[in-house]
Amino acid sequence: MNNGFIIELHPGMDPLDILRALKSEVPSARVVRAPERAWVVGSGSISPEVTAGLPPVRRSLNISAPYPLASREFQAESTEVRVGAIVFGRGSPVIIAGPCSVESRTQVLSTARHLAARGCQMFRGGAFKPRTSPYSFQGLARDGLALLAEARELTGMPIVTEVLDPGDVELVASCADMLQIGARNMQNFPLLREVGRSMKPVLLKRAPWASVSAWLQAAEYLLVEGNFQIVLCERGIVASENASGRHLDLAALVQLRKKTHLPVVIDPSHGTGDRNMVVPLALAALLLGTDGLLVEVHPDPAAALSDGFQSLDFAGFDELIWLHQRLQQITPKPRRNDP
Numbered sequence: 001m002n003n004g005f006i007i008e009l010h011p012g013m014d015p016l017d018i019l020r021a022l023k024s025e026v027p028s029a030r031v032v033r034a035p036e037r038a039w040v041v042g043s044g045s046i047s048p049e050v051t052a053g054l055p056p057v058r059r060s061l062n063i064s065a066p067y068p069l070a071s072r073e074f075q076a077e078s079t080e081v082r083v084g085a086i087v088f089g090r091g092s093p094v095i096i097a098g099p100c101s102v103e104s105r106t107q108v109l110s111t112a113r114h115l116a117a118r119g120c121q122m123f124r125g126g127a128f129k130p131r132t133s134p135y136s137f138q139g140l141a142r143d144g145l146a147l148l149a150e151a152r153e154l155t156g157m158p159i160v161t162e163v164l165d166p167g168d169v170e171l172v173a174s175c176a177d178m179l180q181i182g183a184r185n186m187q188n189f190p191l192l193r194e195v196g197r198s199m200k201p202v203l204l205k206r207a208p209w210a211s212v213s214a215w216l217q218a219a220e221y222l223l224v225e226g227n228f229q230i231v232l233c234e235r236g237i238v239a240s241e242n243a244s245g246r247h248l249d250l251a252a253l254v255q256l257r258k259k260t261h262l263p264v265v266i267d268p269s270h271g272t273g274d275r276n277m278v279v280p281l282a283l284a285a286l287l288l289g290t291d292g293l294l295v296e297v298h299p300d301p302a303a304a305l306s307d308g309f310q311s312l313d314f315a316g317f318d319e320l321i322w323l324h325q326r327l328q329q330i331t332p333k334p335r336r337n338d339p
């Protein structure tokens with residue numbers, strides 16, 4: 001069964017001509033424009049009689065997945081996502097680390113300095129925090145963004161930080177190199193649209209309740225805005241077994257390689273909710289060929305204002321990097337584009 005179709009145009013063709021010709025037959029059809037490329041995409045399938053009546057197009061394909069643009073059926077080669085000089089999806093994992101929340105200048109800068117010295121490639125830290133309780137620390141907001149910018153200046157590491165509200169996308173995008181959509185907001189459709197339109201690289205976390213298909217359909221919301229710079233982040237799904245109530249779904253990493261061309265990173269901090277499990281699961285993800293790791297690190301986890309119980313201290317991060325480097329020496333480099 002087909003769940004979607006994509007009509008790819010020749011360069012310079014006006015997609016609106018195709019859309020007009022199709023609209024009565026396929027009302028779901030819509031135009032997707034990316035730099036130098038355009039498509040008409042919709043749900044359901046498109047029959048050869050309909051395409052025969054259209055102006056000549058580059059290719060027209062029916063897709064079985066309900067996330068046509070995110071699927072490998074549409075694009076066989078892996079997408080490379082660039083954040084400054086950092087590239088996700090090129091065969092070697094990108095290490096992203098930093099505190100859960102930006103708390104103070106000293107905390108942020110000391111952490112960034114330590115991580116950069118150990119070869120960490122990107123810095124993370126929340127300035128706008130999604131907290132279960134309204135009484136918990138909500139983040140330093142604008143002041144937090146300024147501290148993240150200072151950390152980038154000091155170390156050269158690009159910054160990824162969460163945006164919670166569609167109205168803050170412009171503000172957060174003016175500081176961050178990559179926008180994080182948090183697990184709770186994976187299906188916040190106005191936020192997805194706004195972040196898609198920003199054309200900034202996006203880290204799209206999986207909601208704990210979401211199937212892989214629902215997650216990829218969330219990515220599709222960004223793709224239809226023409227934003228293909230998406231990295232998926234697995235961060236644990238609901239489980240009844242563990243004390244933390246979470247289960248890091250490493251099987252999804254293997255499944256996703258077949259289903260999508262988008263890079264996938266693993267977050268063993270939120271995925272386990274337990275700092276003692278972070279390094280073992282990070283290593284498992286590296287062995288499975290993850291495109292990156294996202295790890296929470298705090299100079300004094302016991303004093304952290306959020307997620308201290310799952311944060312590594314500096315020595316814990318050093319151990320992870322040491323093991324990662326040993327693994328790189330013994331594991332063959334995964335072949336690129338190998339679904």
Ligand code: PEP
Pocket residue numbers: 100126130181182183184205235270
């Ligand atoms: C975070 O990265 O600090 C965070 C809140 O993550 P998640 O959305 O996965 O809970």
Ligand code: MN
Pocket residue numbers: 100101270296306307
């Ligand atoms: Mn956190």
